[in-house]
Amino acid sequence: DGGITQSPKYLFRKEGQNVTLSCEQNLNHDAMYWYRQDPGQGLRLIYYSQIVNDFQKGDIAEGYSVSREKKESFPLTVTSAQKNPTAFYLCASSITGRIVAKNIQYFGAGTRLSVL
Amino acid sequence: GIQVEQSPPDLILQEGANSTLRCNFSDSVNNLQWFHQNPWGQLINLFYIPSGTKQNGRLSATTVATERYSLLYISSSQTTDSGVYFCAVELQGGSEKLVFGKGTKLTVNP
Numbered sequence: 628d629g630g631i632t633q634s635p636k637y638l639f640r641k642e643g644q645n646v647t648l649s650c651e652q653n654l655n656h657d658a659m660y661w662y663r664q665d666p667g668q669g670l671r672l673i674y675y676s677q678i679v680n681d682f683q684k685g686d687i688a689e690g691y692s693v694s695r696e697k698k699e700s701f702p703l704t705v706t707s708a709q710k711n712p713t714a715f716y717l718c719a720s721s722i723t724g725r726i727v728a729k730n731i732q733y734f735g736a737g738t739r740l741s742v743l
Numbered sequence: 744g745i746q747v748e749q750s751p752p753d754l755i756l757q758e759g760a761n762s763t764l765r766c767n768f769s770d771s772v773n774n775l776q777w778f779h780q781n782p783w784g785q786l787i788n789l790f791y792i793p794s795g796t797k798q799n800g801r802l803s804a805t806t807v808a809t810e811r812y813s814l815l816y817i818s819s820s821q822t823t824d825s826g827v828y829f830c831a832v833e834l835q836g837g838s839e840k841l842v843f844g845k846g847t848k849l850t851v852n853p
Binding site for chain 2: 662664667668669672677685715717730734739
């Protein structure tokens with residue numbers, strides 16, 4: 628099946644702990660994105676990557692880190708510096724981040740992160 | 744930055760009713776997408792519609808780019824249409840970032 632796979636579906640973080648959320652896509656898309664959704668709110672952009680080995684901060688990057696070593700993978704680390712990490716995290720990809728008219732984003736099923 | 748406002752914030756319908764959801768945006772855009780978020784959180788693309796009109800079954804959308812708004816029409820609503828509908832736009836000029844509205848929560852009762 629072609630698509631975007633996020634894992635795990637649920638994740639619990641202890642105080643002071645870093646946790647990593649996985650996002651893998653087999654759509655051969657160039658661009659990948661991480662969003663955060665709080666209850667009753669829209670999505671806010673954390674980080675995005677238009678191409679391998681390159682990424683840019685979104686609107687709420689503080690307390691998060693990413694890497695893009697492979698085209699298929701864009702993991703997000705929620706660090707201990709993120710004081711309010713409880714949220715629903717969504718990963719997306721699009722065929723290209725460079726030709727903006729083609730920036731149709733497709734989403735994974737999400738990861739729910741809670742603090743213990 | 745660009746502002747995206749959706750209305751109404753909440754909508755309750757009886758099955759079979761029609762509805763119109765609105766998305767206003769504050770600046771010229773390259774890209775506008777409508778999404779449906781189901782009760783499990785999955786976002787499903789409904790339309791990519793920076794301008795013009797498109798139809799897909801009971802759903803249709805119209806974007807009037809010159810007046811900076813888009814409308815999503817749902818006809819003969821079904822209980823499976825329940826969820827949150829989001830409008831997202833990308834600012835003209837190549838920012839490659841989608842900005843989301845806060846959504847319209849639709850509940851369709853049997």
